[in-house]
Amino acid sequence: MKELRLQAKADRRVRLGHNWIFSNEIDAQKSALGSFAPGELARVCDAARNPVGIAYVNPNALICARVLTRDVRATIDAAWFVARLKRALELRERVFDAPFYRLAYGESDGLPGFVVDRYGDVCVAQLNTAGALALREPFVTAMSEVLAPRGLLLRNAGSTRALEGVEALDHALGEVPDRIEILEGDMRIVAPLRAGQKTGYFFDQRDNRARVRRYVRPGARVLDVFSYVGAWAVSALHAGAAEVTCVDQSELALTCADENARAIGREIDGLVGDANEVLSGLHAERRKYDVVILDPPALIKRRKDAAAGERHYARLHEAALKLLREDGILVSASCSHHLAADRLTRIAFDAARGAGRRMQILERHGHAPDHPIHPAMPETEYLKALFLRA
Numbered sequence: 001m002k003e004l005r006l007q008a009k010a011d012r013r014v015r016l017g018h019n020w021i022f023s024n025e026i027d028a029q030k031s032a033l034g035s036f037a038p039g040e041l042a043r044v045c046d047a048a049r050n051p052v053g054i055a056y057v058n059p060n061a062l063i064c065a066r067v068l069t070r071d072v073r074a075t076i077d078a079a080w081f082v083a084r085l086k087r088a089l090e091l092r093e094r095v096f097d098a099p100f101y102r103l104a105y106g107e108s109d110g111l112p113g114f115v116v117d118r119y120g121d122v123c124v125a126q127l128n129t130a131g132a133l134a135l136r137e138p139f140v141t142a143m144s145e146v147l148a149p150r151g152l153l154l155r156n157a158g159s160t161r162a163l164e165g166v167e168a169l170d171h172a173l174g175e176v177p178d179r180i181e182i183l184e185g186d187m188r189i190v191a192p193l194r195a196g197q198k199t200g201y202f203f204d205q206r207d208n209r210a211r212v213r214r215y216v217r218p219g220a221r222v223l224d225v226f227s228y229v230g231a232w233a234v235s236a237l238h239a240g241a242a243e244v245t246c247v248d249q250s251e252l253a254l255t256c257a258d259e260n261a262r263a264i265g266r267e268i269d270g271l272v273g274d275a276n277e278v279l280s281g282l283h284a285e286r287r288k289y290d291v292v293i294l295d296p297p298a299l300i301k302r303r304k305d306a307a308a309g310e311r312h313y314a315r316l317h318e319a320a321l322k323l324l325r326e327d328g329i330l331v332s333a334s335c336s337h338h339l340a341a342d343r344l345t346r347i348a349f350d351a352a353r354g355a356g357r358r359m360q361i362l363e364r365h366g367h368a369p370d371h372p373i374h375p376a377m378p379e380t381e382y383l384k385a386l387f388l389r390a
Contacts, residue, residue, distance in 0.1 A: 001041055005047070006021070006027060007047060010025035022063060023062055033064055038058045039219050052072075056113075056132075056135070061130070061163055066113060068371075082145050086109070088103055088111070091369075092133065096370070102184050103117065114139065122177065127155070128157050132175065153173075178195065195252060205231070205333065205385065208365055214239075218241075221244045222293070233246050241291075247287075290325055293335060297336075298335050331385065341384040342357075348386060359389070
């Protein structure tokens with residue numbers, strides 16, 4: 001195993017628990033990044049050649065190395081993955097009654113670059129880095145030993161692919177259905193697995209979807225923006241909502257949302273299109289709602305996009321408030337790591353003030369416990385969900 005030498009003091013953050021090493025932290029004279037193949041394992045040392053851990057390297061990425069273990073004697077093989085996956089599984093089985101959850105959450109579960117969602121006996125894994133792709137074989141072997149899934153779909157995320165410089169991955173092992181049924185509390189949700197977004201479903205909002213029910217009174221009118229397959233909408237219907245409108249750009253997603261509503265004997269009004277345009281049209285029709293849910297995809301993927309992304313969030317809040325009744329509830333969520341919770345709160349408050357509305361913060365939450373936060377890596381804490389009254 002080749003040595004990856006860090007510059008003086010560059011090991012401090014890593015020794016405190018952070019798993020990422022940046023290209024400008026490498027001593028290029030002692031260990032040229034160009035000498036490493038993408039995904040190659042390396043023994044990381046500080047400037048004095050004291051061992052720091054084992055990492056995989058990608059010389060083509062800004063995050064040029066991700067630490068897998070502090071034990072430089074470790075062997076990164078199927079047995080190593082089995083141990084990490086079993087520890088991750090123990091947490092999920094302690095918390096959840098049914099096998100539907102995020103099984104592995106990257107760095108937070110000691111598996112940098114690996115994300116696994118479990119849908120009963122089918123799993124979807126995102127191998128998001130060159131290192132994860134290089135370790136694909138022992139990872140798949142470990143998954144078979146720990147869970148023996150009927151089907152395993154291997155993918156990678158488009159945004160990370162560009163940063164890592166790796167090819168697209170979409171490979172099914174075993175039986176992977178086009179659609180999957182998910183159990184979330186008392187809800188049964190159908191989602192498109194092969195043609196859906198990312199891993200097919202978003203487990204991170206599960207607790208917040210349950211929380212919204214306390215604010216949905218019987219007979220309420222609810223607007224679910226960026227609804228995807230309508231999990232927020234179905235939760236509102238369970239709470240007694242009389243009418244739910246779902247807005248999404250995907251016709252496939254809204255078809256699933258309608259099917260999920262019909263499964264409990266209800267219907268949704270599905271509107272396909274750009275969120276801002278659809279909300280503007282609803283305002284022109286003088287529609288009003290008791291609860292509005294804004295749960296967009298990440299509108300700020302990179303720090304340099306923050307200003308444009310914040311303007312997008314602001315427009316959405318302004319449009320939502322025009323549709324919200326007096327004393328209505330606005331659920332505002334963001335999965336953009338580069339948008340802090342306080343900043344999202346400020347955007348909502350400024351929109352309310354501009355609309356002549358007074359706003360109250362009722363609750364603030366993050367993601368569910370199957371997305372544990374790594375205390376040394378703020379990057380693993382991304383989801384914000386605000387429950388607001390205007």
